[in-house]
Amino acid sequence: MIRDDALDALPVRSALPALTDALADGGTAVLVAPPGTGKTTLVPLVLAGLVGDGPARRVVVAEPRRIAARAAARRMAWLLGERPGESVGFTVRGERAVGRRTRVEVVTTGVLVQRLQRDQELAGADVVVLDECHERHLDADTAAAFLWDVRQTLRPELRLVAASATTDAEGWARLLGGAPVVEATGVSHPVEVVWAPPARPVRPPHGMRVDPALLAHVASVVRRALAERDGDVLCFLPGVGEIARVAGQLGELGAVDVLQVHGRAPAAVQEAVLAPGARRRVVLATSVAESSLTVPGVRVVVDSGLAREPRVDHARGIGGLTTVRASRAAGRQRAGRAGREAPGTVYRCWAEAEDGRLLAFPAPEIKVADLTAFALQAACWGDPDASGLALLDPPPPGAMAAARSALTAVGAVDPAGRAVDRGVRLSRLGVHPRLGRALLDTSGAGAEVVALLSEEVPREYGDDLAAALRRARRGGDAYAARWAAEVRRLRAVSDQSPGPSAGRPEDALGAGPGTGDERLAGLVAALAFPERIAKWDGGSYLMVSGTRAEVAEGSALRGAPWIVVAVADRPGGKGHARVRLGAAVPEEVARAAAGAVLAERDEVCWAEGDVVARRVERLGAVESAVRPLRDAPPELVRAALLDGLRQEGLGLLRWTPDAQVLRQRLAFLRARLGEPWPDVSDEALRARWAEWLEPELGRARRRADLARIDAGQALARLLPWASGEAARLDELAPERITVPSGSRIRIDYRDPERPVLAVKLQEMFGLARTPSVAGVPLLVHLLSPAGRPAAVTADLASFWRDGYQGVRAELRGRYPKHPWPQDPAGAEPTRHTNARLGR
Numbered sequence: 045m046i047r048d049d050a051l052d053a054l055p056v057r058s059a060l061p062a063l064t065d066a067l068a069d070g071g072t073a074v075l076v077a078p079p080g081t082g083k084t085t086l087v088p089l090v091l092a093g094l095v096g097d098g099p100a101r102r103v104v105v106a107e108p109r110r111i112a113a114r115a116a117a118r119r120m121a122w123l124l125g126e127r128p129g130e131s132v133g134f135t136v137r138g139e140r141a142v143g144r145r146t147r148v149e150v151v152t153t154g155v156l157v158q159r160l161q162r163d164q165e166l167a168g169a170d171v172v173v174l175d176e177c178h179e180r181h182l183d184a185d186t187a188a189a190f191l192w193d194v195r196q197t198l199r200p201e202l203r204l205v206a207a208s209a210t211t212d213a214e215g216w217a218r219l220l221g222g223a224p225v226v227e228a229t230g231v232s233h234p235v236e237v238v239w240a241p242p243a244r245p246v247r248p249p250h251g252m253r254v255d256p257a258l259l260a261h262v263a264s265v266v267r268r269a270l271a272e273r274d275g276d277v278l279c280f281l282p283g284v285g286e287i288a289r290v291a292g293q294l295g296e297l298g299a300v301d302v303l304q305v306h307g308r309a310p311a312a313v314q315e316a317v318l319a320p321g322a323r324r325r326v327v328l329a330t331s332v333a334e335s336s337l338t339v340p341g342v343r344v345v346v347d348s349g350l351a352r353e354p355r356v357d358h359a360r361g362i363g364g365l366t367t368v369r370a371s372r373a374a375g376r377q378r379a380g381r382a383g384r385e386a387p388g389t390v391y392r393c394w395a396e397a398e399d400g401r402l403l404a405f406p407a408p409e410i411k412v413a414d415l416t417a418f419a420l421q422a423a424c425w426g427d428p429d430a431s432g433l434a435l436l437d438p439p440p441p442g443a444m445a446a447a448r449s450a451l452t453a454v455g456a457v458d459p460a461g462r463a464v465d466r467g468v469r470l471s472r473l474g475v476h477p478r479l480g481r482a483l484l485d486t487s488g489a490g491a492e493v494v495a496l497l498s499e500e501v502p503r504e505y506g507d508d509l510a511a512a513l514r515r516a517r518r519g520g521d522a523y524a525a526r527w528a529a530e531v532r533r534l535r536a537v538s539d540q541s542p543g544p545s546a547g548r549p550e551d552a553l554g555a556g557p558g559t560g561d562e563r564l565a566g567l568v569a570a571l572a573f574p575e576r577i578a579k580w581d582g583g584s585y586l587m588v589s590g591t592r593a594e595v596a597e598g599s600a601l602r603g604a605p606w607i608v609v610a611v612a613d614r615p616g617g618k619g620h621a622r623v624r625l626g627a628a629v630p631e632e633v634a635r636a637a638a639g640a641v642l643a644e645r646d647e648v649c650w651a652e653g654d655v656v657a658r659r660v661e662r663l664g665a666v667e668s669a670v671r672p673l674r675d676a677p678p679e680l681v682r683a684a685l686l687d688g689l690r691q692e693g694l695g696l697l698r699w700t701p702d703a704q705v706l707r708q709r710l711a712f713l714r715a716r717l718g719e720p721w722p723d724v725s726d727e728a729l730r731a732r733w734a735e736w737l738e739p740e741l742g743r744a745r746r747r748a749d750l751a752r753i754d755a756g757q758a759l760a761r762l763l764p765w766a767s768g769e770a771a772r773l774d775e776l777a778p779e780r781i782t783v784p785s786g787s788r789i790r791i792d793y794r795d796p797e798r799p800v801l802a803v804k805l806q807e808m809f810g811l812a813r814t815p816s817v818a819g820v821p822l823l824v825h826l827l828s829p830a831g832r833p834a835a836v837t838a839d840l841a842s843f844w845r846d847g848y849q850g851v852r853a854e855l856r857g858r859y860p861k862h863p864w865p866q867d868p869a870g871a872e873p874t875r876h877t878n879a880r881l882g883r
Contacts, residue, residue: 045125055229057086059077060087064098067171067205071200071204072195072204074216074223074225075087075205076209076213076225076227077209078232078380079209080231080385081230083209084175084207088105089120094131094132102149103169104171104173106152106156106173107151107152108153108179109332110139113135113150113151116134117134117148130146131146132146132149135149138530139529153186154183154474156187158471158472160191161425166194166199171202174187175207175208177208180409180436185409185410185436186421190433191204209377215436216436233387234383236387237389238391246258249368250366252624258350259293262290263293263294265346266290269389269391275341276343276344277346278329278381279346280370281328284306300323301326302325303316303326305328306330306332320340330352338384339381341385345378347392349369349392350369351368351370351406353368353409354366370402371405375402414476415443416447419461420463423456423463428457428461450477453640454466454470454477454480456470456471476498488539492531493568497569501523507595508625509565510565512625513564516528566630568627569608573608574640574641575638576589577608578606578609579606586665587621587665601627604628607629608626610626611624612624634668641662642668643662644660647659648673648683649687657676657684681744685744689750698751700754706759707755707756708793709779710762711725711796712817713818716796777818783807783815785808786873789803798823800825801815802825804826805834805835805851811840814837814839828855834851
């Protein structure tokens with residue numbers, strides 16, 4: 045019997061005339077209705093003609109989550125006085141309750157995408173309602189794009205409704221070809237906001253980690269809410285692990301029941317949450333309770349302010365869920381749960397000042413998630429780059445490129461990105477294409493491991509995939525029951541989708557170490573994640589992708605020569621990954637699974653101060669085998685030697701005093717005259733290795749050979765021989781100059797701006813003009829008889845006139861045996877003492 049009183053009380057009824065008119069006129073509409081108005085339950089019943097006087101139609105309702113799909117179907121069936129599977133049914137992965145009389149079928153968006161791939165016309169469906177489209181799940185965006193394509197090309201009569209409580213209504217209206225927006229007003233009860241931040245700062249979430257201090261604070265706020273307010277308490281937490289920890293901290297609450305609701309909760313618990321309770325309740329829930337479920341009796345919401353969203357790190361090849369601050373839109377949805385039935389209260393576990401800094405809406409999955417499955421769906425749809433799909437946000441090019449690479453690796457697409465037969469089979473397995481590859485290539489024998497990897501494994505199962513497999517087989521918890529159902533489903537679909545196989549897992553593994561479970565877990569994980577195969581390397585693991593990973597102290601995986609990292613996250617402030625779930629794997633399986641990146645090459649490099657020549661076999665970034673290389677190719681040796689010179693500098697060559705002087709002379713001429721004199725700075729010489737050092741490098745094999753190369757002889761090749769200027773080197777920048785005494789004194793060119801002539805003062809007597817080179821007066825260091833500086837001048841005439849007498853007065857008493865004439869400009873230069881001169 046239809047429950048007319050309950051149906052009449054649903055506020056969305058007032059918007060139904062406008063909605064039905066919009067669908068009759070244009071076939072599309074956007075329905076915006078607050079939570080609790082009945083958009084999920086009454087609207088499909090009216091559109092199907094099960095309530096009211098409308099024509100009989102078959103309506104498909106798409107929900108983002110399995111728990112929401114089941115709950116919506118049960119609620120509609122209850123309103124009709126029936127059981128699910130009669131007029132109203134549901135289909136989720138691994139479970140179906142649909143009969144011949146079913147007119148409203150509630151499915152998950154993932155199931156809808158699969159159905160569209162098999163039957164693009166969606167035969168038998170007259171209306172499709174995309175519920176909770178504001179959540180922007182990737183499957184929902186994909187389904188909307190496919191449905192619009194079907195309506196445009198195959199079935200213009202197909203009616204589409206995008207429904208949500210809070211959404212970008214104008215964006216969805218544009219996406220659906222200018223669909224009218226129909227708004228329903230709900231019964232809005234006031235909700236008081238209580239700001240309840242922790243007394244002390246807590247660490248922000250990172251990866252899957254939530255500061256235990258915040259969870260303890262949330263538990264204390266729940267206790268406070270129970271004491272200060274009446275009614276049931278709905279507490280929002282990011283994930284299953286946090287729900288379990290807060291439940292443990294609440295302990296016994298007397299006459300209060302503590303219920304845990306999430307996508308993995310047993311059906312009995314889910315049903316108990318959705319029914320009025322005989323006692324007061326605390327419901328600990330993930331974001332599944334934001335908009336998809338109505339929990340009766342709730343008057344208080346405690347909001348941790350956290351959510352869990354998919355993220356992918358393309359650089360490290362690591363994807364998965366991560367904990368983030370919930371958006372303001374999510375905060376409004378959560379708070380609204382307290383005012384569904386009466387005035388309520390929301391306790392927000394953060395400061396009011398932080399609220400304005402939160403994101404307005406959650407990030408669309410298409411912007412942040414792994415797009416491999418989406419790219420495969422697009423390829424199977426016939427649009428490999430998704431450029432022709434009607435999407436609110438286009439997929440990021442980098443993420444699509446990474447997805448294309450992954451699909452190519454598993455053999456799902458051809459070089460142009462089009463789906464091949466194997467790709468079509470993979471798309472129909474209902475798991476990530478990586479896991480689908482492992483399922484097909486083990487002929488279904490890997491179904492148990494694939495089922496484990498299809499959703500988050502409970503943390504208490506540990507990080508060893510083989511041990512987790514044995515734990516799931518033992519059963520005894522809700523996860524194990526769901527796992528067993530998924531194993532049955534995977535075995536069934538793999539039987540229907542035969543494909544190329546790697547043979548029996550035992551054969552592929554050979555006689556490797558460990559039990560059959562360990563070998564099976566390693567094989568499946570390696571087939572699914574070949575780039576995450578990792579080798580033990582100095583206290584951590586190096587993955588084929590190049591990312592380092594660590595396992596926890598005491599883990600059964602630690603120290604295994606080879607592992608596969610199935611699930612990982614990245615600790616805050618660190619560049620390496622942390623293994624959450626992995627499997628030991630024999631080397632032969634690692635080599636076979638990652639065969640696409642297996643390569644052997646000769647590596648000659650400069651390492652530890654010399655040339656190192658090796659023949660290296662690599663799995664991507666991992667060295668799997670190394671042996672010395674004799675008779676290395678000359679071009680590789682040359683490159684290594686040049687690298688050594690770049691790293692350690694030109695000092696590796698033999699720089700004789702003459703070589704150093706030649707370089708200094710050339711630097712002076714370059715600074716004074718420019719071209720054609722060469723630049724001999726370190727940078728310039730590195731850039732011209734081939735011109736001056738090539739012959740010597742061609743004969744060198746190691747560091748010791750570099751030390752035997754005469755740098756001056758090599759440097760002479762850079763002289764401007766072609767122009768003939770090289771012959772003027774000694775004229776323009778002589779190495780030595782003859783002074784008045786007849787001595788040939790070396791010029792110091794270390795300062796290219798002002799060369800220096802250091803000469804004993806007596807040897808310069810009689811010279812009035814300062815010597816110069818290339819037009820630059822030398823800076824003359826006049827030395828005492830003992831060779832110590834007595835004076836410095838660039839103008840000898842001025843020195844003889846003004847400075848000499850002071851030097852003479854100071855030094856003649858100290859060096860009486862040397863001549864100190866009154867008139868140095870007219871005196872005879874000498875290298876000798878007075879005695880040698882016969883005075």
